[in-house]
Amino acid sequence: MNLRGDPQSQILAGSSQSFVWARAAETRTMKAVVYVSSKATPVLANFAVKDDVPKPQPADTQLLVKVEAAAINPVDLLIGQLGIFMASPLPFAAGCDFCGTVEAVGAGDAAQQFAVGDRVFGYTGLGKAGFGTFAEYAVVEASVALKCNAATAMSSAQLASVGVGMLTAALGLFHALGLPMQCKAPGTSVLIWGASGSVGSWATQLARAAGYSVIAVCSARNFDYVKQLGAQHVVDYGAPDAVAQIRALGSSSQPIRYAFSTISSASCDLCVECLAGTADAKLSSCQGAPTKTVEPAVPCESVFLGSVPNPGPNMSFVEQVRDTLCEWFDEGKLIPGRVRELHGLDSVMEGLQMVSAGMSGEKVVVVF
Ligand SMILES: NC(=O)c1ccc[n+]([C@@H]2O[C@H](COP(=O)([O-])OP(=O)(O)OC[C@H]3O[C@@H](n4cnc5c(N)ncnc54)[C@H](OP(=O)(O)O)[C@@H]3O)[C@@H](O)[C@H]2O)c1
Known part of the structure; x- marks a missing residue:
C-alpha cells in the first residue's frame, strides 16, 4: 500500500510513538450503514447505522476511497430482503455506487495508475465487507474505477449516480447484445x-x-x-x-x-x-x-453486473470499456442523469425507503 500523501503517514513521520498509536486506533473504525440481518420485515429492519465498523485496507489491486456520496440501488434492498450475495459475515457495510477521493493506493500496476487525492467514481461490488459504500471509506478494484477530466464540473451526487446504472447498461448493449x-x-x-x-x-x-x-x-x-x-x-x-x-x-x-x-x-x-x-x-x-x-x-441474454469484481467475462468487459466510457464523458457524449440528493450518512435509511417505494426518472443519492 502506498501511503504517500496519506495524512496518517504524515503523523507517523513527525509525532511521538504514543500519539501515533492513539491516532491509528482512532482511524481503525468508521461510521457505516450495515446489513445486520437478512429477510427481516420491513426490509429496512435489515439495516442499521454503526460507528464501529472496521475501516477497510486496500489490497495490491485496490484503492481505498474516502466516500463523498453514494447512490442507492434496488439491489441494496434486495440483498437484505432475500439474503442473497452476502459473501461476508454480518454485519458489513451496504451500498455499491460511489464518488470519492483516493486515500491510499495498492502496490499493483492497476492501482498505481491512480494517485492519492484523485477523484474517482463507479461501482465497487456486492455483499463483501470493505466494498460497501454507505460508509466513510470503501475499497474498489482499481481496474474498474472511473476517472475523467469532465468530473471536475460534476457534483459528487451526479458522479455517484453513474456506476451501477451505466455499467449495467453497457453490459446490456455492448456485451449481451454484442x-x-x-x-x-x-x-x-x-x-x-x-x-x-x-x-x-x-x-x-x-x-x-x-x-x-x-x-x-x-x-x-x-x-x-x-x-x-x-x-x-x-x-x-x-x-x-x-x-x-x-x-x-x-x-x-x-x-x-x-x-x-x-x-x-x-x-x-x-x-x-x-x-x-x-x-x-x-x-x-x-x-x-x-x-x-x-x-x-x-434469444435473451441475461446481464449481471453483480459478478464484478470477481474475475470473469463481465469483469474483463468492464475493464476493456472503462476508458472509452470515460472518454465519452470528456467528449460530452454522456451527462449525469437526474438525482434526488439527501444529506448525511444517517439519511441512507430514508433513501432506502424512497427506493423501496419506487422512484420515477431520478436516482436517490446520499451526499456525506
Ligand atoms: N442484473 C443486473 O446486473 C442489474 C443491475 C442494475 C439493476 N438491475 C435491476 O434492474 C431493474 C431496474 O433498475 P434501475 O436501477 O434502473 O431501477 P429504477 O431506476 O428504480 O427504475 C425506476 C423506473 O422504472 C420504470 N418502470 C416501472 N415500471 C415500468 C414498466 N412496466 N415499463 C417501463 N418502465 C417501467 C419507471 O418509469 P416511469 O417512471 O417512466 O413509469 C421508473 O423510472 C431493477 O429491478 C434492478 O434490480 C439489475
Missing part, C-alpha cells in the same frame, strides 16, 4: 424498455453515443427527459397499443432487431412481441427473462 461501441450500420435502432429508470436512462445515452437510434419506452411524464438523453422515439408503456406503435417504427428494410429490457419478465415478453418475426433478433435483460416463445426464437 452491439459494437461504434454503430456500423447507420439507422440501426435499439429498443430500450424502461428508459426513464437508472439503467434504462444510461442505456439510452450509451446507445445514442455509440450512434444507434433509440426507441425509448417509459411513462409519458418522462418523455421529455428521455428525449433529452437522446431517444429519437418515445412510447408510453401504459398505452394499450404500445407494441403496435413500436413495431410500426421498424420497416421491412430496417426492422427492429435489438432490445434491452430493464424492468421485468413481463417487459421481456413485450420486447419479444416487438421483435417477433425479425431474423437474428436479440434481447438482453437485467431483470427477469421472457416466458413467451415465438418463431423464429428471440
